[in-house]
Amino acid sequence: MLKRIAIVEDEAAIRENYADVLRVQGYQVQTFANRESACKAFAISLPHLVILDIGLEQEYDGGFTLCQWLRNISTTLPIIFLTARDNDVDTVSGLRIGADDYLTKDISLPHLSARIAALFRRQEALKQPTAESSLLTLGPLTIDNQRMSIVWQQQSVDLTITEFWMVFALAKNPGHVKNRQQLMKDSNIYVDDSTITSHVKRIRKKFNQIDKDFNCIETVYGMGYRWNKDEK
Amino acid sequence: MLKRIAIVEDEAAIRENYADVLRVQGYQVQTFANRESACKAFAISLPHLVILDIGLEQEYDGGFTLCQWLRNISTTLPIIFLTARDNDVDTVSGLRIGADDYLTKDISLPHLSARIAALFRRQEALKQPTAESSLLTLGPLTIDNQRMSIVWQQQSVDLTITEFWMVFALAKNPGHVKNRQQLMKDSNIYVDDSTITSHVKRIRKKFNQIDKDFNCIETVYGMGYRWNKDEK
DNA sequence: AACAAATGTGGCAACAATGTGGCAATTACA
DNA sequence: TGTAATTGCCACATTGTTGCCACATTTGTT
Numbered sequence A, B: 001m002l003k004r005i006a007i008v009e010d011e012a013a014i015r016e017n018y019a020d021v022l023r024v025q026g027y028q029v030q031t032f033a034n035r036e037s038a039c040k041a042f043a044i045s046l047p048h049l050v051i052l053d054i055g056l057e058q059e060y061d062g063g064f065t066l067c068q069w070l071r072n073i074s075t076t077l078p079i080i081f082l083t084a085r086d087n088d089v090d091t092v093s094g095l096r097i098g099a100d101d102y103l104t105k106d107i108s109l110p111h112l113s114a115r116i117a118a119l120f121r122r123q124e125a126l127k128q129p130t131a132e133s134s135l136l137t138l139g140p141l142t143i144d145n146q147r148m149s150i151v152w153q154q155q156s157v158d159l160t161i162t163e164f165w166m167v168f169a170l171a172k173n174p175g176h177v178k179n180r181q182q183l184m185k186d187s188n189i190y191v192d193d194s195t196i197t198s199h200v201k202r203i204r205k206k207f208n209q210i211d212k213d214f215n216c217i218e219t220v221y222g223m224g225y226r227w228n229k230d231e232k
Numbered sequence C: 001a002a003c004a005a006a007t008g009t010g011g012c013a014a015c016a017a018t019g020t021g022g023c024a025a026t027t028a029c030a
Numbered sequence D: 001t002g003t004a005a006t007t008g009c010c011a012c013a014t015t016g017t018t019g020c021c022a023c024a025t026t027t028g029t030t
Helices: A012-024 A035-044 A062-073 A088-096 A109-127 A161-172 A180-186 A193-210 B012-024 B035-044 B062-073 B088-096 B109-131 B161-172 B180-186 B193-210
Strands: A004-008 A028-032 A049-052 A079-083 A101-104 A135-138 A141-144 A149-152 A155-157 A217-220 A224-227 B004-008 B028-032 B049-052 B079-083 B101-104 B135-138 B141-144 B149-152 B155-157 B217-220 B224-227
Touching: A004 A012, A004 A035, A012 A028, A012 A109, A028 A035, A035 A062, A049 A062, A049 A109, A062 A079, A062 A088, A079 A109, A088 A101, A088 B109, A101 A109, A109 B088, A109 B109, A135 A161, A141 A161, A155 A193, A161 A180, A161 A193, A161 A224, A180 A193, A180 A224, A193 A217, B004 B012, B004 B035, B012 B028, B012 B109, B028 B035, B035 B062, B049 B062, B049 B109, B062 B079, B062 B088, B079 B109, B088 B101, B101 B109, B135 B161, B141 B161, B155 B193, B161 B180, B161 B193, B161 B224, B180 B193, B180 B224, B193 B217
Parallel strands: A004 A028, A004 A049, A049 A079, A079 A101, B004 B028, B004 B049, B049 B079, B079 B101
Antiparallel strands: A135 A141, A141 A149, A149 A155, A217 A224, B135 B141, B141 B149, B149 B155, B217 B224
Protein backbone atom coordinates (compact mmCIF):
# COMPACT_ATOMS: atom_id res chain seq x y z
CA MET A 1 0.00 0.00 0.00
CA LEU A 2 1.34 3.37 -1.06
CA LYS A 3 1.96 5.69 1.87
CA ARG A 4 0.98 9.32 1.49
CA ILE A 5 3.16 11.94 3.13
CA ALA A 6 2.23 15.60 3.40
CA ILE A 7 4.88 18.29 3.70
CA VAL A 8 3.88 21.70 5.01
CA GLU A 9 6.76 24.13 4.50
CA ASP A 10 6.79 27.65 3.14
CA GLU A 11 10.20 27.66 1.49
CA ALA A 12 9.64 26.20 -1.95
CA ALA A 13 13.23 25.02 -2.45
CA ILE A 14 13.35 22.99 0.74
CA ARG A 15 9.83 21.71 0.25
CA GLU A 16 10.51 20.36 -3.20
CA ASN A 17 13.86 18.96 -2.25
CA TYR A 18 12.35 16.82 0.48
CA ALA A 19 9.39 15.93 -1.67
CA ASP A 20 11.63 14.67 -4.45
CA VAL A 21 13.71 12.54 -2.14
CA LEU A 22 10.65 10.99 -0.53
CA ARG A 23 9.05 10.32 -3.89
CA VAL A 24 12.16 8.43 -4.91
CA GLN A 25 11.77 6.36 -1.74
CA GLY A 26 8.40 5.31 -3.06
CA TYR A 27 6.14 7.57 -1.07
CA GLN A 28 3.31 9.61 -2.51
CA VAL A 29 3.95 13.21 -1.50
CA GLN A 30 1.67 16.23 -1.24
CA THR A 31 3.16 19.64 -0.53
CA PHE A 32 1.63 22.76 0.99
CA ALA A 33 3.08 26.20 1.52
CA ASN A 34 0.75 27.40 4.26
CA ARG A 35 -1.63 26.27 6.91
CA GLU A 36 -4.78 27.19 5.07
CA SER A 37 -4.19 25.07 1.99
CA ALA A 38 -2.99 22.16 4.13
CA CYS A 39 -6.08 22.31 6.36
CA LYS A 40 -8.33 22.36 3.36
CA ALA A 41 -6.75 19.23 1.92
CA PHE A 42 -6.58 17.43 5.28
CA ALA A 43 -10.25 18.09 5.87
CA ILE A 44 -11.00 15.99 2.82
CA SER A 45 -8.47 13.26 3.40
CA LEU A 46 -5.66 12.72 5.88
CA PRO A 47 -2.23 11.56 4.70
CA HIS A 48 -0.40 8.77 6.49
CA LEU A 49 2.26 11.07 7.83
CA VAL A 50 2.72 14.82 8.12
CA ILE A 51 5.97 16.77 8.09
CA LEU A 52 5.58 20.27 9.45
CA ASP A 53 7.67 23.40 9.57
CA ILE A 54 6.90 25.56 12.58
CA GLY A 55 6.99 28.96 10.91
CA LEU A 56 4.64 29.18 7.96
CA GLU A 57 4.57 32.39 5.93
CA GLN A 58 2.98 35.05 8.13
CA GLU A 59 2.26 32.67 10.98
CA TYR A 60 5.21 32.38 13.31
CA ASP A 61 3.71 29.34 15.02
CA GLY A 62 1.54 28.07 12.21
CA GLY A 63 3.05 24.58 12.44
CA PHE A 64 2.19 24.29 16.11
CA THR A 65 -1.34 25.39 15.47
CA LEU A 66 -1.68 22.93 12.64
CA CYS A 67 -0.27 20.13 14.77
CA GLN A 68 -2.83 20.74 17.47
CA TRP A 69 -5.59 20.91 14.92
CA LEU A 70 -4.47 17.60 13.45
CA ARG A 71 -4.15 15.94 16.83
CA ASN A 72 -7.73 16.83 17.49
CA ILE A 73 -8.81 15.01 14.38
CA SER A 74 -6.56 12.00 14.77
CA THR A 75 -4.68 10.86 17.83
CA THR A 76 -2.67 8.38 15.85
CA LEU A 77 -1.51 10.27 12.76
CA PRO A 78 2.30 10.49 12.84
CA ILE A 79 3.50 14.09 12.88
CA ILE A 80 7.12 15.16 12.43
CA PHE A 81 8.36 18.68 12.98
CA LEU A 82 11.17 19.69 10.70
CA THR A 83 12.56 23.09 11.38
CA ALA A 84 15.56 25.37 11.35
CA ARG A 85 15.16 26.28 14.99
CA ASP A 86 17.31 24.15 17.18
CA ASN A 87 16.37 24.90 20.72
CA ASP A 88 14.98 22.78 23.47
CA VAL A 89 12.02 24.97 24.21
CA ASP A 90 10.60 24.44 20.76
CA THR A 91 11.43 20.75 20.75
CA VAL A 92 9.81 20.10 24.06
CA SER A 93 6.71 22.11 23.28
CA GLY A 94 6.47 20.44 19.90
CA LEU A 95 6.50 17.03 21.49
CA ARG A 96 4.13 18.19 24.21
CA ILE A 97 1.41 19.13 21.80
CA GLY A 98 1.51 15.73 20.27
CA ALA A 99 4.26 15.60 17.68
CA ASP A 100 5.97 12.27 17.28
CA ASP A 101 9.34 13.52 16.25
CA TYR A 102 11.18 16.79 16.10
CA LEU A 103 14.08 17.19 13.71
CA THR A 104 16.21 20.11 12.64
CA LYS A 105 16.72 20.85 8.99
CA ASP A 106 20.41 20.09 9.07
CA ILE A 107 19.81 16.37 9.34
CA SER A 108 20.76 14.29 6.39
CA LEU A 109 18.16 12.94 4.04
CA PRO A 110 18.97 9.28 4.78
CA HIS A 111 18.48 10.13 8.41
CA LEU A 112 15.11 11.71 7.69
CA SER A 113 13.88 8.75 5.73
CA ALA A 114 15.11 6.37 8.39
CA ARG A 115 13.02 8.29 10.93
CA ILE A 116 10.02 8.15 8.69
CA ALA A 117 10.45 4.46 8.14
CA ALA A 118 10.79 3.94 11.91
CA LEU A 119 7.53 5.77 12.53
CA PHE A 120 5.72 3.71 9.93
CA ARG A 121 7.23 0.54 11.30
CA ARG A 122 5.94 1.38 14.75
CA GLN A 123 2.56 2.20 13.32
CA GLU A 124 2.34 -1.14 11.56
CA ALA A 125 3.63 -3.10 14.51
CA LEU A 126 0.99 -1.70 16.82
CA LYS A 127 -1.74 -2.17 14.27
CA GLN A 128 -1.33 -5.93 14.45
CA PRO A 129 -4.01 -7.46 16.58
CA THR A 130 -2.70 -8.33 19.99
CA ALA A 131 -3.04 -12.00 19.20
CA GLU A 132 -0.23 -11.85 16.69
CA SER A 133 2.44 -10.04 18.55
CA SER A 134 4.10 -12.39 20.90
CA LEU A 135 4.07 -10.04 23.83
CA LEU A 136 1.11 -8.44 25.52
CA THR A 137 1.59 -6.01 28.37
CA LEU A 138 -1.25 -4.79 30.49
CA GLY A 139 -0.15 -2.89 33.52
CA PRO A 140 1.49 -5.37 35.87
CA LEU A 141 0.61 -8.24 33.56
CA THR A 142 2.87 -9.51 30.81
CA ILE A 143 1.90 -12.37 28.54
CA ASP A 144 4.39 -14.03 26.24
CA ASN A 145 2.57 -16.13 23.66
CA GLN A 146 5.57 -17.84 22.27
CA ARG A 147 6.84 -18.99 25.60
CA MET A 148 3.35 -19.39 27.03
CA SER A 149 4.48 -17.57 30.10
CA ILE A 150 2.61 -15.11 32.23
CA VAL A 151 4.22 -12.60 34.53
CA TRP A 152 2.50 -10.57 37.22
CA GLN A 153 4.45 -7.75 38.81
CA GLN A 154 7.79 -9.16 37.67
CA GLN A 155 6.92 -12.56 39.07
CA SER A 156 6.19 -15.51 36.87
CA VAL A 157 2.80 -17.15 37.37
CA ASP A 158 2.89 -20.90 36.98
CA LEU A 159 -0.25 -21.63 34.96
CA THR A 160 -1.26 -24.74 33.09
CA ILE A 161 -2.00 -24.55 29.35
CA THR A 162 -5.72 -24.29 29.79
CA GLU A 163 -5.33 -21.66 32.44
CA PHE A 164 -2.90 -19.77 30.20
CA TRP A 165 -5.37 -19.64 27.33
CA MET A 166 -8.11 -18.49 29.58
CA VAL A 167 -6.06 -15.63 30.99
CA PHE A 168 -4.98 -14.77 27.47
CA ALA A 169 -8.55 -14.80 26.20
CA LEU A 170 -9.56 -12.44 28.98
CA ALA A 171 -6.56 -10.11 28.80
CA LYS A 172 -6.67 -9.87 25.02
CA ASN A 173 -9.65 -7.57 25.29
CA PRO A 174 -9.37 -6.00 28.70
CA GLY A 175 -12.70 -4.79 30.00
CA HIS A 176 -14.69 -6.90 27.57
CA VAL A 177 -17.01 -9.42 29.10
CA LYS A 178 -16.58 -12.97 27.88
CA ASN A 179 -19.22 -15.53 28.60
CA ARG A 180 -18.43 -19.13 29.34
CA GLN A 181 -19.01 -20.27 25.77
CA GLN A 182 -16.57 -17.73 24.38
CA LEU A 183 -13.98 -18.64 26.97
CA MET A 184 -14.30 -22.30 26.07
CA LYS A 185 -13.81 -21.52 22.42
CA ASP A 186 -10.80 -19.29 23.07
CA SER A 187 -9.24 -21.89 25.32
CA ASN A 188 -9.92 -24.74 22.91
CA ILE A 189 -11.93 -26.72 25.39
CA TYR A 190 -15.56 -27.72 25.33
CA VAL A 191 -16.80 -28.50 28.79
CA ASP A 192 -19.49 -27.94 31.35
CA ASP A 193 -20.12 -24.37 32.47
CA SER A 194 -19.11 -25.26 35.97
CA THR A 195 -15.70 -26.28 34.75
CA ILE A 196 -15.05 -22.73 33.61
CA THR A 197 -15.88 -21.62 37.11
CA SER A 198 -13.34 -24.10 38.41
CA HIS A 199 -10.65 -22.84 36.09
CA VAL A 200 -11.27 -19.26 37.10
CA LYS A 201 -11.07 -20.32 40.69
CA ARG A 202 -7.71 -21.96 40.18
CA ILE A 203 -6.36 -19.04 38.14
CA ARG A 204 -7.34 -16.55 40.80
CA LYS A 205 -5.76 -18.72 43.43
CA LYS A 206 -2.45 -18.78 41.62
CA PHE A 207 -2.42 -15.02 41.12
CA ASN A 208 -3.39 -14.54 44.73
CA GLN A 209 -0.40 -16.53 45.88
CA ILE A 210 1.79 -13.88 44.30
CA ASP A 211 -0.31 -10.86 45.10
CA LYS A 212 -2.99 -11.26 47.70
CA ASP A 213 -4.74 -8.12 46.47
CA PHE A 214 -5.09 -9.42 42.93
CA ASN A 215 -8.62 -9.02 41.62
CA CYS A 216 -8.36 -8.31 37.92
CA ILE A 217 -10.62 -11.16 36.95
CA GLU A 218 -14.01 -9.72 37.65
CA THR A 219 -17.14 -11.83 37.56
CA VAL A 220 -20.03 -10.18 35.82
CA TYR A 221 -23.03 -11.92 37.25
CA GLY A 222 -25.04 -13.69 34.59
CA MET A 223 -22.68 -12.63 31.82
CA GLY A 224 -19.28 -14.15 32.40
CA TYR A 225 -15.89 -12.78 33.32
CA ARG A 226 -13.82 -9.79 32.38
CA TRP A 227 -10.24 -8.65 32.87
CA ASN A 228 -10.32 -5.45 34.79
CA LYS A 229 -7.09 -3.55 34.30
CA ASP A 230 -8.10 -0.67 36.52
CA GLU A 231 -8.50 -2.72 39.63
CA LYS A 232 -5.31 -3.74 41.22
CA MET B 1 -0.39 3.02 35.96
CA LEU B 2 3.31 3.11 36.67
CA LYS B 3 5.50 2.84 33.57
CA ARG B 4 8.73 0.89 33.82
CA ILE B 5 11.79 2.13 31.95
CA ALA B 6 15.01 0.17 31.59
CA ILE B 7 18.32 1.91 31.01
CA VAL B 8 21.23 -0.09 29.61
CA GLU B 9 24.39 1.97 29.82
CA ASP B 10 27.86 1.05 31.00
CA GLU B 11 28.96 4.37 32.45
CA ALA B 12 27.60 4.39 35.97
CA ALA B 13 27.53 8.19 36.32
CA ILE B 14 25.43 8.76 33.22
CA ARG B 15 23.22 5.79 34.00
CA GLU B 16 22.35 6.98 37.46
CA ASN B 17 21.91 10.56 36.35
CA TYR B 18 19.27 9.60 33.83
CA ALA B 19 17.68 7.13 36.19
CA ASP B 20 17.30 9.77 38.88
CA VAL B 21 15.73 12.26 36.55
CA LEU B 22 13.26 9.73 35.20
CA ARG B 23 12.37 8.54 38.67
CA VAL B 24 11.51 12.10 39.60
CA GLN B 25 9.24 12.18 36.55
CA GLY B 26 7.32 9.33 38.11
CA TYR B 27 8.71 6.41 36.17
CA GLN B 28 9.90 3.18 37.65
CA VAL B 29 13.48 2.72 36.48
CA GLN B 30 15.71 -0.34 36.23
CA THR B 31 19.36 0.06 35.29
CA PHE B 32 21.81 -2.37 33.70
CA ALA B 33 25.50 -2.00 32.92
CA ASN B 34 25.81 -4.70 30.28
CA ARG B 35 23.88 -6.75 27.83
CA GLU B 36 23.98 -9.94 29.81
CA SER B 37 22.31 -8.63 32.93
CA ALA B 38 19.74 -6.75 30.88
CA CYS B 39 18.85 -9.81 28.84
CA LYS B 40 18.44 -11.86 31.95
CA ALA B 41 15.98 -9.40 33.44
CA PHE B 42 14.13 -8.89 30.15
CA ALA B 43 13.67 -12.61 29.78
CA ILE B 44 11.57 -12.58 32.91
CA SER B 45 9.66 -9.41 32.25
CA LEU B 46 9.90 -6.60 29.73
CA PRO B 47 9.78 -2.96 30.76
CA HIS B 48 7.53 -0.51 28.96
CA LEU B 49 10.43 1.33 27.35
CA VAL B 50 14.13 0.67 26.89
CA ILE B 51 16.91 3.21 26.63
CA LEU B 52 20.07 1.76 25.13
CA ASP B 53 23.64 2.83 24.74
CA ILE B 54 25.31 1.34 21.68
CA GLY B 55 28.70 0.51 23.16
CA LEU B 56 28.40 -1.68 26.24
CA GLU B 57 31.57 -2.60 28.13
CA GLN B 58 33.53 -5.00 25.91
CA GLU B 59 30.89 -5.11 23.22
CA TYR B 60 31.32 -2.31 20.73
CA ASP B 61 27.88 -2.92 19.27
CA GLY B 62 26.21 -4.48 22.27
CA GLY B 63 23.29 -2.05 22.10
CA PHE B 64 22.55 -2.91 18.50
CA THR B 65 22.60 -6.60 19.31
CA LEU B 66 20.33 -6.08 22.27
CA CYS B 67 17.96 -4.00 20.17
CA GLN B 68 17.63 -6.74 17.60
CA TRP B 69 17.12 -9.34 20.29
CA LEU B 70 14.37 -7.23 21.85
CA ARG B 71 12.69 -6.59 18.52
CA ASN B 72 12.47 -10.30 18.02
CA ILE B 73 10.60 -10.70 21.26
CA SER B 74 8.36 -7.70 20.88
CA THR B 75 7.61 -5.69 17.78
CA THR B 76 5.95 -2.95 19.76
CA LEU B 77 8.29 -2.26 22.67
CA PRO B 78 9.57 1.32 22.37
CA ILE B 79 13.36 1.44 22.13
CA ILE B 80 15.46 4.60 22.30
CA PHE B 81 19.15 4.73 21.50
CA LEU B 82 21.05 7.23 23.57
CA THR B 83 24.67 7.54 22.62
CA ALA B 84 27.69 9.76 22.32
CA ARG B 85 28.22 8.93 18.68
CA ASP B 86 26.66 11.51 16.47
CA ASN B 87 26.91 10.22 12.97
CA ASP B 88 24.34 9.39 10.42
CA VAL B 89 25.51 5.89 9.75
CA ASP B 90 24.84 4.85 13.31
CA THR B 91 21.56 6.73 13.47
CA VAL B 92 20.25 5.21 10.31
CA SER B 93 21.32 1.70 11.18
CA GLY B 94 19.88 2.13 14.66
CA LEU B 95 16.54 3.08 13.24
CA ARG B 96 16.79 0.35 10.61
CA ILE B 97 17.06 -2.42 13.11
CA GLY B 98 13.95 -1.25 14.80
CA ALA B 99 14.75 1.52 17.23
CA ASP B 100 12.08 4.13 17.66
CA ASP B 101 14.32 7.03 18.43
CA TYR B 102 17.96 7.85 18.31
CA LEU B 103 19.31 10.60 20.53
CA THR B 104 22.78 11.84 21.29
CA LYS B 105 23.87 12.26 24.87
CA ASP B 106 24.18 16.01 24.60
CA ILE B 107 20.44 16.50 24.56
CA SER B 108 18.89 18.14 27.56
CA LEU B 109 17.00 16.14 30.10
CA PRO B 110 13.69 17.95 29.49
CA HIS B 111 14.13 17.07 25.85
CA LEU B 112 14.70 13.42 26.72
CA SER B 113 11.64 13.21 28.90
CA ALA B 114 9.55 14.97 26.26
CA ARG B 115 10.63 12.31 23.77
CA ILE B 116 9.77 9.56 26.19
CA ALA B 117 6.38 11.07 26.88
CA ALA B 118 5.76 11.39 23.14
CA LEU B 119 6.55 7.72 22.60
CA PHE B 120 4.21 6.67 25.38
CA ARG B 121 1.53 8.97 24.04
CA ARG B 122 1.79 7.32 20.64
CA GLN B 123 1.70 3.91 22.23
CA GLU B 124 -1.49 4.74 24.10
CA ALA B 125 -3.12 6.43 21.14
CA LEU B 126 -2.63 3.41 18.93
CA LYS B 127 -3.94 1.10 21.59
CA GLN B 128 -7.30 2.86 21.57
CA PRO B 129 -8.96 2.00 18.25
CA THR B 130 -9.34 -1.62 19.26
CA ALA B 131 -11.39 -0.52 22.21
CA GLU B 132 -13.80 1.71 20.35
CA SER B 133 -16.13 -0.56 18.52
CA SER B 134 -19.66 -1.25 19.59
CA LEU B 135 -20.51 1.97 21.35
CA LEU B 136 -23.91 3.56 21.51
CA THR B 137 -23.81 7.16 22.66
CA LEU B 138 -26.87 9.20 23.47
CA GLY B 139 -26.00 12.47 25.13
CA PRO B 140 -24.75 11.67 28.63
CA LEU B 141 -25.44 7.98 28.09
CA THR B 142 -22.90 5.53 26.71
CA ILE B 143 -23.59 1.86 26.20
CA ASP B 144 -20.79 -0.54 25.42
CA ASN B 145 -22.07 -3.93 24.37
CA GLN B 146 -18.74 -5.68 24.54
CA ARG B 147 -17.99 -4.42 27.97
CA MET B 148 -21.62 -4.80 28.95
CA SER B 149 -21.23 -1.52 30.67
CA ILE B 150 -23.44 1.52 30.84
CA VAL B 151 -22.04 4.93 31.63
CA TRP B 152 -24.04 7.99 32.62
CA GLN B 153 -22.21 11.28 32.76
CA GLN B 154 -18.80 9.68 32.98
CA GLN B 155 -19.96 7.41 35.79
CA SER B 156 -20.50 3.71 35.40
CA VAL B 157 -23.97 2.43 36.26
CA ASP B 158 -23.93 -0.98 37.84
CA LEU B 159 -26.83 -2.80 36.19
CA THR B 160 -27.73 -6.48 36.09
CA ILE B 161 -28.12 -8.30 32.77
CA THR B 162 -31.86 -7.90 32.60
CA GLU B 163 -31.61 -4.26 33.49
CA PHE B 164 -28.85 -3.81 30.95
CA TRP B 165 -30.92 -5.26 28.13
CA MET B 166 -33.90 -3.18 29.09
CA VAL B 167 -31.95 0.07 29.03
CA PHE B 168 -30.42 -1.03 25.76
CA ALA B 169 -33.84 -1.80 24.28
CA LEU B 170 -35.10 1.63 25.28
CA ALA B 171 -32.05 3.62 24.28
CA LYS B 172 -31.77 1.86 20.94
CA ASN B 173 -34.77 3.83 19.69
CA PRO B 174 -34.82 7.01 21.72
CA GLY B 175 -38.19 8.71 21.80
CA HIS B 176 -39.93 5.56 20.62
CA VAL B 177 -42.42 4.06 23.05
CA LYS B 178 -41.97 0.38 23.88
CA ASN B 179 -44.76 -1.54 25.53
CA ARG B 180 -44.16 -4.17 28.14
CA GLN B 181 -44.35 -7.07 25.71
CA GLN B 182 -41.68 -5.58 23.47
CA LEU B 183 -39.44 -4.89 26.41
CA MET B 184 -39.77 -8.48 27.57
CA LYS B 185 -38.83 -9.76 24.16
CA ASP B 186 -35.85 -7.42 23.85
CA SER B 187 -34.63 -8.41 27.28
CA ASN B 188 -35.14 -12.12 26.71
CA ILE B 189 -37.55 -12.53 29.57
CA TYR B 190 -41.20 -13.50 29.66
CA VAL B 191 -42.86 -12.39 32.83
CA ASP B 192 -45.78 -10.62 34.40
CA ASP B 193 -46.38 -7.02 33.41
CA SER B 194 -45.80 -5.92 36.94
CA THR B 195 -42.31 -7.31 36.79
CA ILE B 196 -41.42 -4.89 34.03
CA THR B 197 -42.59 -2.13 36.31
CA SER B 198 -40.29 -3.48 38.99
CA HIS B 199 -37.32 -3.52 36.63
CA VAL B 200 -37.95 0.04 35.53
CA LYS B 201 -38.18 1.01 39.17
CA ARG B 202 -34.81 -0.54 39.93
CA ILE B 203 -33.18 0.93 36.85
CA ARG B 204 -34.39 4.43 37.68
CA LYS B 205 -33.16 4.00 41.22
CA LYS B 206 -29.68 3.09 40.08
CA PHE B 207 -29.47 6.05 37.70
CA ASN B 208 -30.84 8.33 40.39
CA GLN B 209 -28.07 7.32 42.75
CA ILE B 210 -25.64 8.85 40.29
CA ASP B 211 -27.73 11.76 39.12
CA LYS B 212 -30.72 12.71 41.22
CA ASP B 213 -32.21 14.68 38.32
CA PHE B 214 -32.19 11.72 35.99
CA ASN B 215 -35.53 11.22 34.26
CA CYS B 216 -34.81 9.89 30.81
CA ILE B 217 -37.05 6.87 31.22
CA GLU B 218 -40.44 8.37 30.69
CA THR B 219 -43.68 6.57 31.51
CA VAL B 220 -46.27 6.79 28.77
CA TYR B 221 -49.53 6.06 30.54
CA GLY B 222 -51.23 3.01 29.10
CA MET B 223 -48.52 2.46 26.48
CA GLY B 224 -45.24 1.62 28.09
CA TYR B 225 -41.91 3.40 28.46
CA ARG B 226 -39.69 5.51 26.30
CA TRP B 227 -36.14 6.86 26.50
CA ASN B 228 -36.35 10.60 26.43
CA LYS B 229 -33.02 12.05 25.36
CA ASP B 230 -34.18 15.65 25.62
CA GLU B 231 -34.99 15.53 29.29
CA LYS B 232 -32.03 15.59 31.50
C1' DA C 1 -65.36 14.65 42.58
C1' DA C 2 -65.50 9.82 42.12
C1' DC C 3 -63.88 5.92 40.07
C1' DA C 4 -61.16 2.48 37.62
C1' DA C 5 -57.06 1.53 35.57
C1' DA C 6 -52.24 2.06 35.43
C1' DT C 7 -48.09 2.82 37.63
C1' DG C 8 -44.76 3.44 41.73
C1' DT C 9 -42.82 1.41 46.14
C1' DG C 10 -40.93 -1.65 49.53
C1' DG C 11 -40.09 -6.01 50.57
C1' DC C 12 -39.51 -10.95 50.41
C1' DA C 13 -39.11 -15.69 48.94
C1' DA C 14 -37.68 -18.51 45.13
C1' DC C 15 -34.35 -19.07 42.12
C1' DA C 16 -30.14 -18.95 39.50
C1' DA C 17 -25.32 -18.07 39.21
C1' DT C 18 -21.07 -18.34 41.30
C1' DG C 19 -17.49 -19.81 44.85
C1' DT C 20 -15.32 -23.76 47.31
C1' DG C 21 -13.34 -28.10 48.44
C1' DG C 22 -12.65 -32.32 46.92
C1' DC C 23 -12.35 -36.44 44.06
C1' DA C 24 -11.88 -39.45 40.11
C1' DA C 25 -10.40 -39.84 35.40
C1' DT C 26 -7.12 -38.69 32.31
C1' DT C 27 -2.76 -37.15 30.69
C1' DA C 28 2.12 -36.12 30.89
C1' DC C 29 6.39 -37.44 32.25
C1' DA C 30 10.36 -39.56 34.45
C1' DT D 1 5.32 -48.47 34.96
C1' DG D 2 4.55 -45.55 38.64
C1' DT D 3 4.02 -40.82 40.01
C1' DA D 4 2.67 -36.20 39.61
C1' DA D 5 0.12 -32.85 37.27
C1' DT D 6 -3.93 -31.57 35.00
C1' DT D 7 -8.62 -31.52 34.12
C1' DG D 8 -13.60 -32.00 34.39
C1' DC D 9 -17.20 -32.38 37.35
C1' DC D 10 -20.03 -32.83 41.54
C1' DA D 11 -22.17 -31.58 46.10
C1' DC D 12 -22.67 -28.02 48.93
C1' DA D 13 -22.29 -23.11 50.60
C1' DT D 14 -22.85 -18.46 49.41
C1' DT D 15 -24.29 -14.69 46.98
C1' DG D 16 -26.90 -11.78 43.69
C1' DT D 17 -30.97 -11.49 40.96
C1' DT D 18 -35.65 -11.86 39.77
C1' DG D 19 -40.51 -12.15 39.86
C1' DC D 20 -44.34 -11.04 42.23
C1' DC D 21 -47.41 -9.34 45.83
C1' DA D 22 -49.78 -5.95 48.84
C1' DC D 23 -50.34 -1.44 49.20
C1' DA D 24 -49.72 3.60 47.93
C1' DT D 25 -49.98 6.94 44.43
C1' DT D 26 -50.91 8.86 40.06
C1' DT D 27 -53.49 9.32 35.80
C1' DG D 28 -57.33 9.61 32.75
C1' DT D 29 -62.28 9.43 32.40
C1' DT D 30 -67.05 10.17 33.38
